[in-house]
Amino acid sequence: MARPSAPGFLVSFLVLAAGLLLAFTVGRYPVGITDLFAVITAQLTGHAPNVPAAVENVILHVRGPRVIAAGLVGAALAVAGTAFQGLFRNPLVSPDILGASAGAALGAVLGIFLSLGVFAIQALAFVGGLLAVASVYAVGLAVRARDPVLVLVLAGVVIGALFGAGVGLIKYLADPYNQLPAMTFWLLGSLASIGPSDLIPLFGPIALGTLVLFALRWRMNVMSLPDEEARALGVPTGGLRIAIIAAATLVTSASVATAGVVGWVGLVVPHIARTLVGPDFGRLIPAAALIGGGFLLLIDTLARTAAPVEIPLGILTAFVGTPFFIWLLASVSKTWTAP
Amino acid sequence: MMLSGHDLTIGYSDRVVGSHLDLSLKTGEVLALLGPNGGGKTTLLKTLLGLLPPKDGEVRLDDRPLAIYTARERARRIAYVPQSHAATFAFTVETVVLMGRTAHGSLFSRPSAADRAVSARMLERFGIAHLTDRPYTMISGGERQLTLLARALAQEPQFVVLDEPTASLDFGNQGRVMREIRALGASGHGVLFTTHDPNHAMRAADRAFLLRQGMCLADGAVHTVLSRAQLEALYGANLTLIEDRDSGKSAFLPE
Numbered sequence: 001m002a003r004p005s006a007p008g009f010l011v012s013f014l015v016l017a018a019g020l021l022l023a024f025t026v027g028r029y030p031v032g033i034t035d036l037f038a039v040i041t042a043q044l045t046g047h048a049p050n051v052p053a054a055v056e057n058v059i060l061h062v063r064g065p066r067v068i069a070a071g072l073v074g075a076a077l078a079v080a081g082t083a084f085q086g087l088f089r090n091p092l093v094s095p096d097i098l099g100a101s102a103g104a105a106l107g108a109v110l111g112i113f114l115s116l117g118v119f120a121i122q123a124l125a126f127v128g129g130l131l132a133v134a135s136v137y138a139v140g141l142a143v144r145a146r147d148p149v150l151v152l153v154l155a156g157v158v159i160g161a162l163f164g165a166g167v168g169l170i171k172y173l174a175d176p177y178n179q180l181p182a183m184t185f186w187l188l189g190s191l192a193s194i195g196p197s198d199l200i201p202l203f204g205p206i207a208l209g210t211l212v213l214f215a216l217r218w219r220m221n222v223m224s225l226p227d228e229e230a231r232a233l234g235v236p237t238g239g240l241r242i243a244i245i246a247a248a249t250l251v252t253s254a255s256v257a258t259a260g261v262v263g264w265v266g267l268v269v270p271h272i273a274r275t276l277v278g279p280d281f282g283r284l285i286p287a288a289a290l291i292g293g294g295f296l297l298l299i300d301t302l303a304r305t306a307a308p309v310e311i312p313l314g315i316l317t318a319f320v321g322t323p324f325f326i327w328l329l330a331s332v333s334k335t336w337t338a339p
Numbered sequence: 340m341m342l343s344g345h346d347l348t349i350g351y352s353d354r355v356v357g358s359h360l361d362l363s364l365k366t367g368e369v370l371a372l373l374g375p376n377g378g379g380k381t382t383l384l385k386t387l388l389g390l391l392p393p394k395d396g397e398v399r400l401d402d403r404p405l406a407i408y409t410a411r412e413r414a415r416r417i418a419y420v421p422q423s424h425a426a427t428f429a430f431t432v433e434t435v436v437l438m439g440r441t442a443h444g445s446l447f448s449r450p451s452a453a454d455r456a457v458s459a460r461m462l463e464r465f466g467i468a469h470l471t472d473r474p475y476t477m478i479s480g481g482e483r484q485l486t487l488l489a490r491a492l493a494q495e496p497q498f499v500v501l502d503e504p505t506a507s508l509d510f511g512n513q514g515r516v517m518r519e520i521r522a523l524g525a526s527g528h529g530v531l532f533t534t535h536d537p538n539h540a541m542r543a544a545d546r547a548f549l550l551r552q553g554m555c556l557a558d559g560a561v562h563t564v565l566s567r568a569q570l571e572a573l574y575g576a577n578l579t580l581i582e583d584r585d586s587g588k589s590a591f592l593p594e
Contacts, residue, residue: 089427144352218449222438224428228390229421233494234414234442279428282449 005283008276012290016071019297023067026301029058061196069194069202070300071293073255074265076206078292080248081266082273082284083213086224087244088153091328094267095252098156098245101263102163103132104256109170109183122201122257128163129253133245135159188312189260191300202258209251210289216244217281224279262296262313264321269295271328340366340401340497342387342417342529348395349379349386349553355394356382357553364531366497369524371540371561372533374550375574380533381502383550387531388500389413414442418491420501423483429474432486436461439493454493461489465519481512488519499523501532505539517543537565538590549573567591 025031035051039059042049049056080095088097095101107128111121139155167187174180213220222235223244230237255262273288296313299320303311343363350356357379364370374380385391387398389405398405400416408416418439426435439461440454450458462468465485470478475486484504491499504520505513520543523530534540540547540561547564549556551573557564567580570591577594 086428215447218441218444219446221430221434222441225426225438226421226424228385229419231390231410232388232414232417232419232421233438234411236410274428279430280434 005277005287008278008283009287009290011276012273012287012294015294016290016297017294019071019294019301020067023070023297023301024059024063026305027058027063028305029054029062031055031058035059065196065199066191066194066300067297068199069191069258070297072199072202072206073191073259073262074269074292074294074296074299075289076210076251076255076292077262077265078269078273078288078295079210079213079285080252082270082281082288083220083244083248084266085270086220086281086284087241087248089224089226090153091271092267092325093153094264095248096160096263096266097153098136098249099132099160099163100129100249100252101256101261102160102167104129104253105187105261106132106163106166106170108186108257108260109167112179112183112186113170113174115179118198119201122254125257126205126250126253129249129256130246132159132163133249137242137245185312186260187314189262189314189317190303190310190312191259192304192310194258198258202254205250205254209247209249209254210285212247213244213251214285216240217285220244220281221279260312260314262317264317264324265292265296268321268324271324340416340529342398342400342405342498342531344383344387344393344396344398346396347383347386347393347398349382349391350394351382351391355553357550358395360396360550360553360555362387362548362555362558364498364529366529367524367527368546369520369530369532369544371544371547372531372550373535373537373540373547373573374556378550379553380550384500384502384531384533388417388419390419411442414494414496416496417498417500418494418496420484420487420491420499420504422503422506423480423487426475429476432467432470432473432475432478432482433458433462435475435486436489436493439490442494457495458489458493461493464492465489481508481515484508484512484516485519488516492523496528498529498531501530503533503535505534505536513539520544537570541565541590 021033024036025033035055036059038051039049039056077095084093084095084097085091104125107124108121111124136152136155136159140152143151171180171183174183219235219240222230222233223237223240227237269292270288273284273291277283277287299313299316303313303316341363344360347360348355348358349360360383372380372383382391386393389398392406400408405413436458437450437454440450440457443454462471465488467482467485467489470482475483504516508516517539520530520532524545544561546559547561548558549564549569556573557569567578571578579592579594580589581592582589
């Protein structure tokens, strides 16, 4: 029997709620839950909160932007992963495929190397991501094969490696005292330096891309069938595939430009969401966004608090993601068909 | 209405699979496409569906070139029943059938209550309403084939094209699917199906089209085309004709 989706969504909301609570309260300056709610109610009603100014400052100005960014980046990567896995009918696919992450990384590293400003670095990351995906797509079109999806995936791996070599070259040329540490830390993934001004360039592209994907949710169901079947059902797969890839790449690039390369979220979270609410994209996309946001909030809280210095996000997600990936490989058919 | 191919050369970018093929299908008619493996059956099927452009010649639907129809217009006239396969995602049977309604909606639309009513009717028609909420991945091969038939009819097409509808089905389900194909013709659909079994063609089809090495060997009424000599030439094998004394029905057996 089909699983009712309400319990699945309840779990998704709980993951996000737990992530939000922990991210706001845990840290070098612990905040009580009552204080947290006092500040939030005060913000909503416009009154002055009955808490020390330092507590209010930590919640609103120190942790606030970082919490919002972590939630957005996690949701974005999970939604992009959901879209890519459906489009490529492959459970082992993530936003790193198609070279989106590698391209965005090259763009941002180039920006740091040229000592550009924050917005220029963001723009370069986005251009790099789109450029990588466009090259992958061009290779896919040039190599005419029976299985266009397989060609795209393989081209993504190859182009990703090429852009990775570009990143290596720039690191090799970079000033080892001023630039290299910034590049290295950023490449490993971090939200430590997030400020309120970073939120708009992060939110805009993520909202736009997610909206496009959600609007296409029924077509995405049909697109997860073999290409010829989808076309026989009246779906113009060529144009829609470009639209879905562009939207998912936009979402990925925005999060890479802000938080660096945070792997695995786009691989792990779609699977969890699918086991909770089933494969219908109408339910899958919102569930993946909720869980992805909650998941990265938990990871980021761990990154801030587990050690005296910040641990890069990409390292923590790899610790979680690698065992998950191996388990997935071992039981792929079972997971893949579970509702 | 008529779906027809005129002097078709079919194939892929790097090779030609068949040439000089003329074929037509009227609504209310059931046509079986027979031939040995690698003879071009599937390629011809995909060309007539508009999924593969012909290398030469033209496919026409209702006296207009099929190529000028959009994917959506085409899907409202011609439905495709692929070989039943294990799906990648565990969509419910209802969702799979609802996908047949896609061409009746706009780019951003989801299935409406009317679409749900149509798919419920199709599930009833094929006697699989009890499977509505089951994951498509958890039902039997025969049930999957019926689900794909229900999805095709949910498109409300004039033509239904089936690729090896009886492959990998047990004996009982083969008979079931053959009866459904007959019923599709009787309800006014133009039906084209490929099969490896001439007996299925005799049972379900009005006409047979024999395809060998990309060439048409014969095209005509089942009882004239499906003779022992013709089939032996088609498959390059000796056949035995068996006749049931009670019903008068006959069947071929390969030697």
